[in-house]
Amino acid sequence: VSRGGAAIIGAAESPYTRHAPLEWHGQALRTEHLLADAVVRALEDAGIERDQVDGLGVCSFTLAPDHAIDIAWRLGMSVRWLMEDTSGGAGGINMLQHAVRAVEAGDASVIVLVAGDKIFGRDYETLNDNYNRATRDYLAVLPMEGPNTLFSFITQRHMRRYGLRREDYACVALAQRRWAGRNPGAVYRRPLTLEEYLAAPVVAPPLHRYDCVPPVAGADAIVVAAVDRRADAAAARVRAVGTAYDHDKQEGDGLSTGLSVCAGPTWERAGLGPEDADMVSIYDDYPVMVVIQAAELGLIPDGDPARFLHADLWEGQRPLNTSGGQLSAGQAGAGAGLHGVVEVVTQLRGRAGRRQVESARIGVSTGYGMVLWRHGACANVAVMERVN
Amino acid sequence: MPTGIAMRRCGSCGHVVFPPRPLCPRCGGRDWRRAVSLTGVVEEVTWRRPRRKRMQTPLGHWVERSEVQLASVRSDLGPVLTVLAPDGDLKPGITVGLESEASVSIARESAELRARRAGARAPGRPPADGEPLPGEWAPPPRAAPPGETEVVPGEWVPEPGSGAAGAAGRERAEDR
Numbered sequence: 001v002s003r004g005g006a007a008i009i010g011a012a013e014s015p016y017t018r019h020a021p022l023e024w025h026g027q028a029l030r031t032e033h034l035l036a037d038a039v040v041r042a043l044e045d046a047g048i049e050r051d052q053v054d055g056l057g058v059c060s061f062t063l064a065p066d067h068a069i070d071i072a073w074r075l076g077m078s079v080r081w082l083m084e085d086t087s088g089g090a091g092g093i094n095m096l097q098h099a100v101r102a103v104e105a106g107d108a109s110v111i112v113l114v115a116g117d118k119i120f121g122r123d124y125e126t127l128n129d130n131y132n133r134a135t136r137d138y139l140a141v142l143p144m145e146g147p148n149t150l151f152s153f154i155t156q157r158h159m160r161r162y163g164l165r166r167e168d169y170a171c172v173a174l175a176q177r178r179w180a181g182r183n184p185g186a187v188y189r190r191p192l193t194l195e196e197y198l199a200a201p202v203v204a205p206p207l208h209r210y211d212c213v214p215p216v217a218g219a220d221a222i223v224v225a226a227v228d229r230r231a232d233a234a235a236a237r238v239r240a241v242g243t244a245y246d247h248d249k250q251e252g253d254g255l256s257t258g259l260s261v262c263a264g265p266t267w268e269r270a271g272l273g274p275e276d277a278d279m280v281s282i283y284d285d286y287p288v289m290v291v292i293q294a295a296e297l298g299l300i301p302d303g304d305p306a307r308f309l310h311a312d313l314w315e316g317q318r319p320l321n322t323s324g325g326q327l328s329a330g331q332a333g334a335g336a337g338l339h340g341v342v343e344v345v346t347q348l349r350g351r352a353g354r355r356q357v358e359s360a361r362i363g364v365s366t367g368y369g370m371v372l373w374r375h376g377a378c379a380n381v382a383v384m385e386r387v388n
Numbered sequence: 389m390p391t392g393i394a395m396r397r398c399g400s401c402g403h404v405v406f407p408p409r410p411l412c413p414r415c416g417g418r419d420w421r422r423a424v425s426l427t428g429v430v431e432e433v434t435w436r437r438p439r440r441k442r443m444q445t446p447l448g449h450w451v452e453r454s455e456v457q458l459a460s461v462r463s464d465l466g467p468v469l470t471v472l473a474p475d476g477d478l479k480p481g482i483t484v485g486l487e488s489e490a491s492v493s494i495a496r497e498s499a500e501l502r503a504r505r506a507g508a509r510a511p512g513r514p515p516a517d518g519e520p521l522p523g524e525w526a527p528p529p530r531a532a533p534p535g536e537t538e539v540v541p542g543e544w545v546p547e548p549g550s551g552a553a554g555a556a557g558r559e560r561a562e563d564r
Binding site: 134137138139141142143144145148149150152153156157202204205207249251373374 | 407413431432434435436456458460467468470471472480490491492493
């Protein structure tokens with residue numbers, strides 16, 4: 001039983017690839033290979049042997065017909081704590097919420113959480129069209145092709161409410177691409193200009209190419225253990241996790257996420273406030289969602305999103321989505337729900353290389369996802385602190 | 389006139405939902421009555437390129453187009469729908485007629501609505517004073533007396549005392 005709380009003592013990403021190789025060590029590449037790779041890397045990062053792991057959590061859209069226990073078996077892990085999560089972009093932090101409690105309660109001592117996917121072409125269409133029953137029955141029959149249409153509507157609403165233009169949202173894509181230039185793991189690293197952003201091919205107006213995430217194959221993993229498990233290495237202590245699911249029953253306008261409910265209490269439990277965050281990973285499936293969640297986290301205290309976008313993100317180079325985010329690093333399906341956590345842990349442990357945020361002590365990551373009908377129904381946030 | 393989109397009105401509190409679901413999100417009630425939404429107001433529009441241009445759909449007339457218009461429409465009963473705009477002429481703020489074909493929600497600006505918007509006299513009989521406009525929300529009927537509760541066909545309702553078990557396999561396809 002851990003009285004000092006739980007920490008993330010290792011984090012890693014199986015390299016994202018836009019065009020995944022067909023083979024992996026002589027076998028046809030499948031999601032499980034990416035999950036295995038991320039787990040091996042995270043254990044290496046944590047300095048933990050596989051046999052010391054006694055808990056496993058898995059989140060992926062492409063496991064079927066396998067489940068979490070299949071992954072445990074295929075990775076050769078005997079565990080006493082097991083969970084399978086299905087909440088996509090909110091899956092990583094949802095698993096973290098449970099893993100922290102399991103470690104604190106003594107149900108497990110070392111838990112590996114892994115999320116990732118290999119989704120391309122036909123698989124991507126199938127996933128989008130069968131995301132849930134409401135989508136399958138009423139939305140997939142429209143030529144929607146995934147959630148871009150719904151987020152076009154949300155972006156238009158946001159533009160109307162705050163008087164924003166495409167040039168404003170460009171700050172998210174351009175600033176994150178600038179960070180991606182310093183992250184060798186990002187799939188798009190070449191600087192993006194405002195002209196390129198504005199002239200990019202139309203997807204669903206006002207959304208153009210650089211407002212949408214590039215799907216990649218990849219996986220992310222973290223190792224959760226008692227804070228004092230490895231006193232010799234820096235770790236990311238989990239100060240608080242907050243979640244809010246189905247907060248508006250899909251009857252709101254999509255301009256608020258569950259963070260509007262859970263962010264305040266989470267800061268309170270963490271004993272910290274938004275001004276304490278040295279770096280932030282915000283779930284960035286679309287630029288508009290970065291702005292919405294940043295406001296809900298309390299990062300736009302003056303309520304002026306245009307100022308936040310231009311002065312904070314672009315000119316001020318505020319450390320937000322320092323991996324390049326999904327918009328530049330890529331969206332590895334459910335891996336996106338852990339990508340931001342992996343980046344926070346990497347930063348807090350001082351291992352972010354050329355993109356290292358100097359003396360980063362407090363990091364925050366959000367998760368968002370599961371578009372049930374009009375917008376994401378799941379949102380959560382984790383506040384982490386560097387220890388050791 | 390458009391044929392409308394069948395929704396569900398909660399028999400307890402009058403809240404309307406679409407798509408149908410077992411429990412009312414507002415009051416938890418579960419005796420649903422049919423409610424048809426005939427019109428809505430366009431809130432946003434966008435355009436998509438169909439993935440497969442020759443895809444066979446219930447609305448064959450748009451498959452040859454390079455782009456299709458989709459819209460977010462706030463229906464007169466409350467629920468917001470994502471709809472196909474086959475005529476491709478919708479704009480935010482206009483009132484449209486709603487219909488459904490093979491579970492595709494469709495919005496068109498009818499000649500009548502267009503004429504009304506233009507301020508011209510709508511063809512046909514003008515609505516009488518006090519007569520609700522088509523699809524306008526009206527207070528829900530009071531709960532029917534025992535024995536006369538209207539249950540929407542196709543909605544699973546547990547038998548008294550049957551509990552949650554036994555639901556499997558009995559739930560039928562939702563009203564499309």
